[in-house]
Amino acid sequence: MMKLTRRDAMIACASVALTCSVGALAQGDKGVLGPAVFDWNALTAVPNPTGSVRQVVRQPTATLNELEMHITTLNPGVASHPPHTHPNEELVIIREGTVETLSGGTWKRVGPGSIIFNASNSPHALHNVGTTPAVYHVINWTSATTPKS
Template sequence: MENLSRRDLCVALSAFAAMGSVAAQAQALANPGDKVLSDSQAFPFDKLPVSHSKNGGESRHVTKGVLPTGEYVEMHETTLPPGQMPHPPHKHRHSEFMMIREGTVEFDNDGNKETVGPGGVIFAASEKTHGLKNVGNVAAQYFVIAIGRESGVQQV
């Protein structure tokens, strides 16, 4: 290993100090009990815990917590049977991205309905009424990434 110059050492120490600062910032933004998502990680689908819904669907929790940049995120996967909705149209404080993996869903965007299929992405903005329904003949599978803190769901 080469000897570090004084300049190289100062740059390296500054970088290490900055990394600690980012982690400390994330911890400061986290609520007690929040997980800080500061380490890279894989989430194999077959290892995700499964919850069953009354409508015959399933949900798999992936992760939730605070990123080092300060955003609170939650991610899960849902399997929705044909003709079903995960819940009635609603709105909430956080924003959501929904990535359709399989099937066809109807996105109710504050009363405007649009059909989205495999590979499509839906964005539900904060405090905007939205809903989802499987309008296809097969189970719809989609991932949800929620960004921002939850303040309670308002059914509409």
């Protein structure tokens, strides 16, 4: 009978870890986001009932459990969704158009260059009140301190 040495055990553990890592990568696990550039021309607009969305990224970073960014084009006269809340914080940067946003219990009208901060668990919504599509960038994140609900 062969005796299992400490070296044999270490090699076996390293092999299992490497196999698991390769399997995770094969399943699309992107790991921690490093330096990145997201070219507008490379982002595909996917139509939806209210306009379209360009998904930019959704993955962990060195300091965040998840960073999610997308760009929405919202048709005139429509809302992105009914007022709602979520535990993560969120920035919305208006690129084009005129929108009304529910913030702090009141509706506020803003245009290009405006920035909306949606606080954790604060009711918010967004409605395109203009006559042209509204385009806005959404950046939201979760961290170790993000509330669970």
